[in-house]
Amino acid sequence: MIRHKLSTVLALLAAAPICAVAQARPDTLSLPPEVVTATRLPATSVTPTVTATVLDGDELRAEGITHLADALRRVPGLSVSRTSSVGSQSALFVRGGQSNYVRVLIDGVPVNDPGGAVDLGRITLDDVERIEIVRGPASVVYGSEAVTGVIQLFTRRGGVAGTRAELGGGSHNGRRASLGADGDLFGAAWTLAADRHSTDGVLAFNNAYQNDGVAGSLAMSGGRSDLRITSRYNGSSYRYPTGSSGALEDRNAERAEHRLLVGVDAGRKWSDRFETRLSLAANTLHPRTSDGSDDATDTLGYYGYFAHGVVTRRVADLRGNVRLGGSTHLSVGAEYAREVELSSSTSQSEYGDSYDVFDVSRETRAAYTQLLGEAGRFAYSLGGRLDDNSAFGTFRTVRLGAAWRLAPGTRLRASVGNAFKAPSFFENFATGFVIGNAALRPERTRSAELGVETLVGGRAIVRVTGFTQRFRDLIQYTYLTPSPTSPNYYNIAEANAGGVEVEGTWPNVMGFALTAGYTWTGTRVVDAGFESDAWANFVAGGRLLRRPEHTTSLQVARTVARVGTFTASAVRTGMREDRDFAGYPPAVVELAPFTLVDLGAELVVPGRLLPGARIQLRAENVANVRYRQVAGFASPGRMLYAGLRLQR
Secondary structure, eight states: OHHHHHHHHHHHHHHHHHHHHHHOOOOSOOOOOOOHHHHSOTTOOOOOOSEEEEEEHHHHHHHTOOBHHHHHTTSTTEEEEEOSSTTSOEEEEETTOOTTSEEEEETTEEOOOTTSOOOGGGOBOTTEEEEEEEESOOHHHHOTTOSSEEEEEEEOOOOSOEEEEEEEEEGGGEEEEEEEEEEEETTEEEEEEEEEEEEOOSSSSSOOEEEEEEEEEEEEEETTEEEEEEEEEEEEEEEOOBOTTOOBOOSSOEEEEEEEEEEEEEEEESSSSEEEEEEEEEEEEEEEEEEOOSSTTOOSSEEEEEEEEEEEEEEEEEEEEEEEETTEEEEEEEEEEEEEEEEEEEEEETTOOEEEEEEEEEEEEEEEEEEEEEETTEEEEEEEEEEEETTTEEEEEEEEEEEEEEETTEEEEEEEEEEEEOOOHHHHHOOSSSOOOTTOOOEEEEEEEEEEEEEETTTEEEEEEEEEEEEEEEEEEOSOOSSTTSOSEEEEEEEEEEEEEEEEEEEEETTEEEEEEEEEEEEEEEEOTTOOSTTSSSOTTOOOTTOOSEEEEEEEEEEETTTEEEEEEEEEEOOEEEEETTSSSOEEEEEOOEEEEEEEEEEEOOSSSSTTEEEEEEEESTTOOOOOSSTTOOOOOOEEEEEEEEEO
């Protein structure tokens, strides 16, 4: 079924340029340039061969959007699934892939834990200048986890003296405060910011969320050299009363984490044609889970669990960039990464307490190369990478892309490539009741896409992209093992995904700026591996869980001089398949489609008393729709916010 629909989509894409040429006309407006995240080359004019979207930080803040998960919901090809209230675990599915198939970076520092896990629900946007989203395989540039895409947040660069602040509150005792400043000190641009987000949550009890952040950067350049140092700390906690089925049953469970990101990016231009760049990245995470007895009578069965630890990722990357002539660029690089986890846990039960200590590490050495160029109307990108990991050995990735400018303002894109995701530490090295498998191979994918983008009427930009992906060697758990010492994890399952993304932007329609998107995603399990039950996570011929087949979005913005900016957005999420764990065996359920409408306004405060002041208003889910993103877990209803923003 997926293959048949995709063949139809690709046929339409092949015919689309003919129609586009008839509509497009020469104009000073050009199609979007290559984004930095796609190639790690910030100053090239080569026509892009990837599908990418850029979100502006100021525009997101003008709407009142504060967390990364909420900003990504409207991007074609992306689907976000949040467990429950603000701050709860948020998973991202890109083009039907797993939630750990996207590498997330902040100023070049990877946020993912080893094995790809990342919780988008705790990443705030107060200091973010822009967000770049690249869809498609990117392991050639980034290695593991960049299977279905890469998301990178770029923070403010400073340099222009100024201060900013925000203070506000809203539904469920929601509170928001931030303070920041930018400047220039002896030729070095600096920025510093702090923020706090908190809420009591939407559930009846034990649902508070708090997130405190501090971020800063320092950038300097002189002659042919440049250096930028960034740092970002977040301390957050989320209290959850829900069990695996979503039922309210726990009054003191809490999950907290403290994360410190430090990045260094330094470059030296040895000539007009050759430069070297060194990137250093450090991600240190201190997770903590606390769930003791609810009261003195809670002593039956397994009633308590406590865990804490430290997970670190250190990455060093050195590359040389050569301009061979014209628009042809060659990059050659080497990377070294080390991942470490040291954690301990205590389980309390009526049978006695049990303790576990987990101390593991692995290293990766990689070499890669990338060639970008243009010849007349034709642009191309070629890349290859070899990773050598101390746990799973070597893995090779390649990516080929091409773009053809059919007419002024119209181009056709195509690309193919493969990518991989390393096993998690637990899948590799677990001991005790569950045993990891040191012989696991990385999960892998092969992908292809074909797209066309054009200027319509010289102003509107329309993109249509068809994609197909094959996921192989998916890691699967089984409790049926030949012996008590046999591993519980194996590379077994297989799945396919494919679909089409349509997106359009109209910068001025009777004074309104419009952005619209639609995604059709079809997924199918090819090999269910160990699982044969109808309620299993993998069912042969069935869909992958929590991936909507249809997603539609529309955003409208209007700026009125001396009054402010008004925004409205609507996102419709289609039916998804899930499992309800309220009973055993889990029930196969279909989550009903839902549409969320959000309104925002940023109003100018008149007079001279508070120059640069804005009143921030936001209403989320204005229709108070009752919906579920995960079976059994309630999602927020209508939420209101009002605040005051100052900027000088």
